Amino acid sequence: MRxxxxxxxxxxxxxxxxxxxPPRKEGYGLPFDASADGFRVDELIHFTLLAIAVIFVIxxxxxxxxxxxxxxxxxxxxxxxxxxSIGFALGFVALVLLAVDGTLFMHTIVDMRHVFWNFAAAExxxxxxxxxxxxxxxxxxxxxxxxxxxxxxxxxxxxLNDLRVPxxxxxxxxxxxxxxxxxxxxxNFRVKQDAVPGDVTRLTFEARTxxxxxxxxxxxxxxxxxxxxxxxTVLPPERFAAWLRTVEADARRAYDPEDAExxxxxxxxxx
Amino acid sequence: MTPxxxxxxxxALMEAAQPIHAPPTSFWRKYVFSIDHxxxxxxxxxxxxxxxxxxxxxxxxxxxxxxxxxxxxxxxGGLLFPSxxxxxxxxxxxxxxxxxxxxxxxxxxTPVLIGCFGNLLIPLMIGARDMAFPKLxxxxxxxxxxxxxxxxxxxxxxxxxxxxGWTTYTPLSTNVGMPGLGQTLVVAAIxxxxxxxxxxxxxxxxxxxxxxxxxxxxxxxxxxxxxxWLTAILNALFVPVLGSAALLLLLDRELGTQxxxxxxxxxxxxxxxxxxxxxxxxxxHPEVYIMILPAWxxxxxxxxxxxxxxxxxxxxxxWAMIVVTVLSAMVYGHHMxxxxxxxxxxxGFMLFTLLISAPSMLIVLNWVLTAWRxxxxxxxxxxxxxxxxxxxxxxxxxxxxxxxxxxDLYLHDTLFVVGHFHFTMAAASFxxxxxxxxxxxxxxxxxxxxxxxxxxHFWFTLLGLTIxxxxxxxxxxxxxxxxxxxxxxxxFIRGLRGLNRWTSYFAFALFAGxxxxxxxxxxxxFSRRARPADPNPWRVTTLEWTSTSxxxxxxxxxxxxxxxxxxxEFSNPDVLRLTGRDFAGQAELLPGGGRPAVAGGKG
Numbered sequence: 111m112r113x114x115x116x117x118x119x120x121x122x123x124x125x126x127x128x129x130x131x132p133p134r135k136e137g138y139g140l141p142f143d144a145s146a147d148g149f150r151v152d153e154l155i156h157f158t159l160l161a162i163a164v165i166f167v168i169x170x171x172x173x174x175x176x177x178x179x180x181x182x183x184x185x186x187x188x189x190x191x192x193x194x195s196i197g198f199a200l201g202f203v204a205l206v207l208l209a210v211d212g213t214l215f216m217h218t219i220v221d222m223r224h225v226f227w228n229f230a231a232a233e234x235x236x237x238x239x240x241x242x243x244x245x246x247x248x249x250x251x252x253x254x255x256x257x258x259x260x261x262x263x264x265x266x267x268x269x270l271n272d273l274r275v276p277x278x279x280x281x282x283x284x285x286x287x288x289x290x291x292x293x294x295x296x297x298n299f300r301v302k303q304d305a306v307p308g309d310v311t312r313l314t315f316e317a318r319t320x321x322x323x324x325x326x327x328x329x330x331x332x333x334x335x336x337x338x339x340x341x342x343t344v345l346p347p348e349r350f351a352a353w354l355r356t357v358e359a360d361a362r363r364a365y366d367p368e369d370a371e372x373x374x375x376x377x378x379x380x381x
Numbered sequence: 382m383t384p385x386x387x388x389x390x391x392x393a394l395m396e397a398a399q400p401i402h403a404p405p406t407s408f409w410r411k412y413v414f415s416i417d418h419x420x421x422x423x424x425x426x427x428x429x430x431x432x433x434x435x436x437x438x439x440x441x442x443x444x445x446x447x448x449x450x451x452x453x454x455x456x457x458g459g460l461l462f463p464s465x466x467x468x469x470x471x472x473x474x475x476x477x478x479x480x481x482x483x484x485x486x487x488x489x490x491t492p493v494l495i496g497c498f499g500n501l502l503i504p505l506m507i508g509a510r511d512m513a514f515p516k517l518x519x520x521x522x523x524x525x526x527x528x529x530x531x532x533x534x535x536x537x538x539x540x541x542x543x544x545x546g547w548t549t550y551t552p553l554s555t556n557v558g559m560p561g562l563g564q565t566l567v568v569a570a571i572x573x574x575x576x577x578x579x580x581x582x583x584x585x586x587x588x589x590x591x592x593x594x595x596x597x598x599x600x601x602x603x604x605x606x607x608x609x610w611l612t613a614i615l616n617a618l619f620v621p622v623l624g625s626a627a628l629l630l631l632l633d634r635e636l637g638t639q640x641x642x643x644x645x646x647x648x649x650x651x652x653x654x655x656x657x658x659x660x661x662x663x664x665x666h667p668e669v670y671i672m673i674l675p676a677w678x679x680x681x682x683x684x685x686x687x688x689x690x691x692x693x694x695x696x697x698x699x700w701a702m703i704v705v706t707v708l709s710a711m712v713y714g715h716h717m718x719x720x721x722x723x724x725x726x727x728x729g730f731m732l733f734t735l736l737i738s739a740p741s742m743l744i745v746l747n748w749v750l751t752a753w754r755x756x757x758x759x760x761x762x763x764x765x766x767x768x769x770x771x772x773x774x775x776x777x778x779x780x781x782x783x784x785x786x787x788x789d790l791y792l793h794d795t796l797f798v799v800g801h802f803h804f805t806m807a808a809a810s811f812x813x814x815x816x817x818x819x820x821x822x823x824x825x826x827x828x829x830x831x832x833x834x835x836x837x838h839f840w841f842t843l844l845g846l847t848i849x850x851x852x853x854x855x856x857x858x859x860x861x862x863x864x865x866x867x868x869x870x871x872x873f874i875r876g877l878r879g880l881n882r883w884t885s886y887f888a889f890a891l892f893a894g895x896x897x898x899x900x901x902x903x904x905x906x907f908s909r910r911a912r913p914a915d916p917n918p919w920r921v922t923t924l925e926w927t928s929t930s931x932x933x934x935x936x937x938x939x940x941x942x943x944x945x946x947x948x949x950e951f952s953n954p955d956v957l958r959l960t961g962r963d964f965a966g967q968a969e970l971l972p973g974g975g976r977p978a979v980a981g982g983k984g
Contacts, residue, residue, distance in 0.1 A: 138880070140791075141860045141873045151791050155782065162778040165742075169749055169774065173767070176752040180688075186756035186952040186963070191694040195753075199694065199746040203739050210781070211735040218787045219728060226790060227724050246647070288646040290553040291654060293719060293794060297860040297873050300791045304719045307552060307654060308643025311721035324871055328794035328862050330546045332558055333471035336866040374646065 141297045144323055144344060146278075146316040148300035150221045154214065161210040168202075226301065232280035232314040239281045241273060244374050245292035245305035248338040250325055253375050256358055262375030264365050267357045271340035273325065275317055276350035283313045284379055293329035296342060302328055310379045317344040388940070391595030395941045399510040399592070404935035416515035417935060418500045421522050423825060425496030426818075428522075428529060430902075433489040433811075434895075439481035441892050446474055448885035450867040471866045475544035476563070478864055480532070482547025483567065485807065486672070487574050488529055493814045494675045495578075495616070496525065499585050499609045501825060505925035505933065506603050508594025508942045508968070513587040517580050524577035531570035535563040543567035546864065548665070551641035551657040555633050557648050565634050568627050575624035578616050585613035594924070594968070596944035600699070601967065603923050603948040604692065607699055608678020611706045612671050619667040619710070626660035658717050666713035670705060672806050673773070676813025677702060677744055680766050682948065683816055684748050686921040687763035688755025689963055691949040693747045701740035701747075708737040718789050727786055734784030741777055745770060756952070760919070761835035762820035768843040769812040775847070776804025779854060794864075797857025800850045808846040815842065815898070823914030824925055826906055827932045834901040838894065845891025852884030920964055923948050927966025942968035 140152055180186075224231070232238055242253040242261055252273045256265030275281045285294055287305040294313060295302045303313035325340035345353060366372065388396070405411045415421060442461075445454055446469050453459070458467030469477065500518065504511055512518045535542040540561025545554035549568065552558060589610045593602075602610075632638040633652075641657045642650020685692040692698065714722065714730030748770050757763070779801040782788045792798060815838075822830050857863075861874045861881075868874045868881070905911045917926040925933070928942040950956065950965040957963055959971045 138855065138859050138876065140858065151787050154785065154787050155791070158781055158785075158788065162781060166774065166778060169745065170771070173749050173752060173770070176749070176755065176757060177767075180752065180755050181757050181759075184754070184756050186688060186690040187754045188691065188952045188954060190691040190949075191697075191750065195750050196694050196697065199697070199743060199750060202746060203743050206742060207736075207739050211738060214781065214785045215732065215735055218731065218785050221787045222724060222728070226787065286645070289648060290558050291550055295794070295862065297791070302719055302790050302793055304721060306643070306721060307645030307648055308650075309655070309721060324873055326862060326871055326873075329550070330475070330864040331553060333475055333544070333866070335475075335864065336471070336868070336870055339870055 142319075143298065143300065144317060144319040144321060145296075145299040145301075146318045147221075147225050148298075150217075150225065151300040154217055154221075158210070158214065161206075165206060165210075226314070229282060229312050229314055232282050232316075235280045237276075237279040239275050239279060240378060241275075241281065241283050242375055242378075243273070243283050243285050243294060243305070245285065245287040245294065245327070245331075245338075247289050247332050248327070248334040250294070250338070250340040251374065254354070254357075255378075256361060261378050262373060264367075265358065265362060266375060267354070267361045268372060269357070271325070272343070273340065274343045274345055274350060274353055276345055276347040277317050277320055278347065280314055280316050284376075285311045285313060286376065288374070290331050291329050292327050292331045292338065295326040295328035296323065297326065298323040304329060310376060312379070320344045320346055389595065389943055392941055392943050395592075395595060399941065401510070401936040414519060416511070416519050418504050418512050418515065418518060419825070419933065419937075421518050422497045422499075422501035424522050425492040425500060425525070426825075428526060429489050429492030429497060432484050432529060433493070434899075436481055436485040436489045437892055437895065439477050439484065441889065442469060442477050443474075443481060444885040444888040445469070446477075446866065447868060448882040450869065469866075472544065473541065474866045475546075475864075476536075476542045479543045479546050480536075480567070483543070483571070484532065486547065486668070487571065488532060490672055490806075490810045490814065491574075491578065492525060494672060494810060494817070495609070495612060496522070496581065498605070498675060498679070498814075498817050498821070499581065499613065501821060502605055502925065503585055503588050503609060504592070504937060505824070505929070506606050506923050507589060507592060507597050508924045508928070508938060508944065509588060509592035510937050510941070512584050513591055514584050517584050521577045521580040521584070524573055524580065528570040528574035528577060531566050531573060535566035535570070538563040538566065548661060549630070549657075550661075551630065551633070551654045552643065552648055552650075554630060554657075555641060557642070565631065568630050568634070572624055572627040572631065575620045575627065578620045579624070582613040582616035582620065585609060586617055589613075594942050594944050596968075598944075600696065601944055601947045603678075604681030604695070604698060604702075605675070605678040607702055608674040608676070608681070611702055612674045615667045615671050615674070615706060615709065619664045619671075622660055623664035623668075626657060626664070629660075630657070655717075655720055658720060659713075662713035662716045663710075665716065667709045669802065669806050670709040672810045673813070674702065674706070676769060676773075676810055676816070679813055679817050679820070680748055680769055681744075681751075682923070683762050683766040683820055684751050684770070685949045685951065686919060687758045687760060687766070688752045689758065689951045690751060690755035691947075691951055693750035693753070695947065695949065698744055698747045701743045704740040705737060705744075708733055708740070712737055712784075715784050715789070718786050719793055731784060731786050735781075738777065738781065738784075745774055745777070761830070761832055761839060762816050762919070764836060764839045765812050765816040765819060765842075768839060769809050769816055771843070772804050772808035772812060772846055772850075775851075776801055776806075776809055779804065791860075792857065794862055795857035796853045796861045796863055799863045800853030800855075800857055803850040803853065804846075808850060812842060812846070815839075818902075820919070821925075822905070823918050823931050825932060827914055828905050828911040829914050829918060830905050831901050834897050838897040838901065841891065841894025841897060845887060845894055848887045849884055849891055852880060852887070856880055856884070920962070922950050922964050922966050924967055928968050944968050945970065 244251045250271050252269040254267040255261050285305040287307040292305040299315045301315050303311050323342045325342050327338035453467030542563040545559050629640045639650035639652045641654050642648050642652045643654050712734045715734045856877050914931045916930050929938050944967050952963050956965045
């Protein structure tokens with residue numbers, strides 16, 4: 111083996127790896143946003159932070175002024191409120207209601223209808239990735255449909271605490287649970303959805319940055335709730351395709367018709 | 382003052398309806414099976430404060446776990462968790478956070494804020510001799526005590542107490558997730574305390590409607606009574622919903638019914654787990670207003686009293702409280718945004734949730750405008766009132782994030798939610814309760830609490846609560862989820878170890894600071910040297926201070942008062958000229974023909 115090309119390939123893969131690694135996954139502030147639409151949540155959070163800071167400074171400022179200037183020695187005014195002061199209170203409330211609550215409401219309606227809860231749009235994408243996830247105490251089982259595109263068939267790919275998705279296409283996850291209520295939380299993608307036994311719920315997102323991210327259970331589900339951790343790996347499309355080919359081949363070999371436990375899938379929920 | 386023999390016809394009617402009975406003489410009748418609302422109030426106060434200590438101790442264990450997971454708890458660890466070498470194990474941890482929530486909400490804050498102040502103040506502030514149904518009142522307390530005993534008993538069972546979270550979500554809380562007797566006992570305790578609350582609520586609602594003294598019109602009611610009355614209405618309407626949900630869950634657990642067991646592989650039922658969440662939150666969201674409305678009412682009065690100024694726009698505050706009460710029943714779905722609910726339903730709940738911020742904000746502004754250009758007397762009750770306004774403001778503002786579906790996608794089930802509801806339900810309810818305790822202590826016990834200890838307690842509490850719950854907000858903002866035995870299993874939380882540790886240090890200091898109150902309280906109640914209180918030490922207007930002694934006699938009022946003005950008659954120049962005082966009692970007739978020289982009641 112010639113050392114130079116090997117070193118070059120190694121260096122190249124290191125650089126690629128470094129570029130693919132997310133900048134920061136822990137620490138203060140919002141976690142790294144690896145999704146295409148997480149910015150919608152983050153922007154709204156920043157807007158709300160600013161708005162409540164302004165409201166807080168105004169109201170707390172008035173109270174502080176009273177605390178400093180209107181002490182025991184200050185003669186109290188005998189008034190149950192004047193037209194001006196009542197008008198100020200009502201106007202302030204109306205302004206906040208329109209400017210802050212109104213903005214939140216409109217933005218959220220648009221975001222929910224067009225992105226976060228718009229499963230039809232996500233599924234209409236020709237390359238959309240569909241995954242069934244079954245939560246149980248205390249792990250996440252994943253299921254890909256395999257080459258036939260149908261769930262709960264022989265060629266399904268089944269994973270444990272290991273979901274992989276490509277960058278740049280919508281991912282639609284259908285969730286259920288076999289025992290108690292769990293909640294699939296993808297903090298780096300700003301989405302979360304309960305997994306309810308006896309029901310199939312849905313979640314959609316689109317990954318933007320390759321890397322390994324955590325799947326957390328957000329709903330208390332028993333003593334080992336804290337251990338219900340999975341990994342979501344975001345891959346470049348070609349590597350995702352390569353991985354899928356490998357695991358599909360494994361799945362064909364590993365299929366066991368007797369193993370009823372492994373046949374937990376369901377027909378893809380279409381509406 | 383009216384000459385003693387002059388009684389108006391309205392007063393005569395109320396006197397005839399509520400004749401004076403001889404006070405009980407036997408120990409049991411006087412202190413234990415008492416039907417005197419003032420004694421029952423004290424019973425609720427003792428029971429509530431005791432469980433406040435229990436709930437606080439449980440919180441310290443949670444904070445220890447988040448600061449030092451897997452490490453033995455100092456001092457008490459070996460005693461409490463012998464099987465795990467003094468460290469908290471996952472199964473114990475889930476019982477700790479579950480019972481912390483339940484104890485604080487149902488068995489600590491509710492008895493103090495509603496059981497104690499509702500009982501003490503409703504008859505005294507509206508000018509009645511007792512509750513409308515004194516015996517029902519006694520049953521309410523004894524049912525409550527039974528529920529507390531059930532909670533304590535649950536800790537002694539084989540598998541320990543309840544562990545499904547205070548929300549008791551099914552199917553985790555059924556035999557599928559929590560097979561132990563402890564969970565059954567706690568669900569039974571919720572049912573029994575619900576019965577107690579309902580009995581109390583019916584009593585409060587009736588008493589305020591039927592037994593107001595002559596002249597005590599609705600718009601002359603102290604805001605405290607408005608808060609307690611609206612709370613009682615919410616309790617009467619929604620606690621029975623919780624009670625029926627608890628009963629169904631008990632049937633699921635004990636008789637094998639399947640109301641909440643879904644048709645899933647490991648559960649095999651025919652019911653619906655989400656049904657529990659609907660029933661629970663139909664009660665649960667009004668519950669947070671149940672726990673804050675009395676505090677709002679107390680603040681409305683106390684800030685006016687200690688600013689020596691009429692409450693700003695009394696009618697506005699009253700109507701805002703009524704609107705909040707109505708809306709509170711229409712927002713519960715924001716706890717369930719992520720259960721897969723219909724998007725349209727989600728949007729509707731979001732709309733109402735955002736709308737409820739308007740009346741709440743108006744109430745806060747009215748407090749601020751009451752203090753504005755007042756003459757602020759910063760005694761301990763006033764400090765606690767202003768502190769309550771501050772923490773409630775922070776709690777209310779952080780609620781904006783959570784009522785919004787987009788942001789809830791990220792923040793749901795994080796410590797941000799925990800921080801938010803601790804600012805409102807814990808910090809504001811607790812400091813609101815303390816406002817009441819410091820303010821009405823002289824009326825209850827006929828003695829004054831020590832002001833210096835009270836102020837030290839205030840600063841410990843305000844700073845402690847703000848820093849601890851602020852730390853939770855920060856952690857939740859960075860994504861830390863609630864109810865994790867070891868949060869640092871997750872990489873994205875690992876960087877928050879320092880934050881968690883520091884928050885815990887402040888929590889320990891906050892808990893330690895509460896002993897200032899314990900010392901102050903016990904010393905004043907039991908010491909012979911404590912300063913006796915005169916009938917009206919705060920120089921305020923409402924009936925319990927101006928028309929009777931401290932503490933009041935068994936029958937409250939020698940003569941049922943005739944109310945002539947609203948509750949916030951302060952700094953009126955006419956009153957000052959006629960009496961030399963800056964306040965006029967609600968039933969006080971000013972010199973000059975026996976007619977009230979001041980109309981001032983409308984506010």
